[in-house]
Amino acid sequence: MNKLKPPKTKSKPDRQFDVxxxxxxxxxxxxxxxxxxxxxxxVYSVARKLPIEGYxxxxxxxxxxxxxxxxxxxxxxxxKYIVSD
Numbered sequence: 197m198n199k200l201k202p203p204k205t206k207s208k209p210d211r212q213f214d215v216x217x218x219x220x221x222x223x224x225x226x227x228x229x230x231x232x233x234x235x236x237x238x239v240y241s242v243a244r245k246l247p248i249e250g251y252x253x254x255x256x257x258x259x260x261x262x263x264x265x266x267x268x269x270x271x272x273x274x275x276k277y278i279v280s281d
């Protein structure tokens with residue numbers, strides 16, 4: 197008895213999967229950098245080490261804290277994007 201075997205086909209790379217993995221890796225890299233940058237900025241601004249020329253150190257601290265909060269928010273938003281995919 198001669199059994200017929202299906203012809204072997206060469207598997208093609210899955211481009212959509214590669215794009216999704218690349219987007220997730222890029223989002224993770226940006227998320228981590230925003231998280232570390234926001235934390236560093238928060239530490240400097242709480243210590244009032246962000247001088248803005250012509251203003252008191254309180255102005256730099258307020259701006260730094262607000263910017264650090266935004267950076268941490270965007271870091272968590274990007275991480276949520278990664279988890280939801």
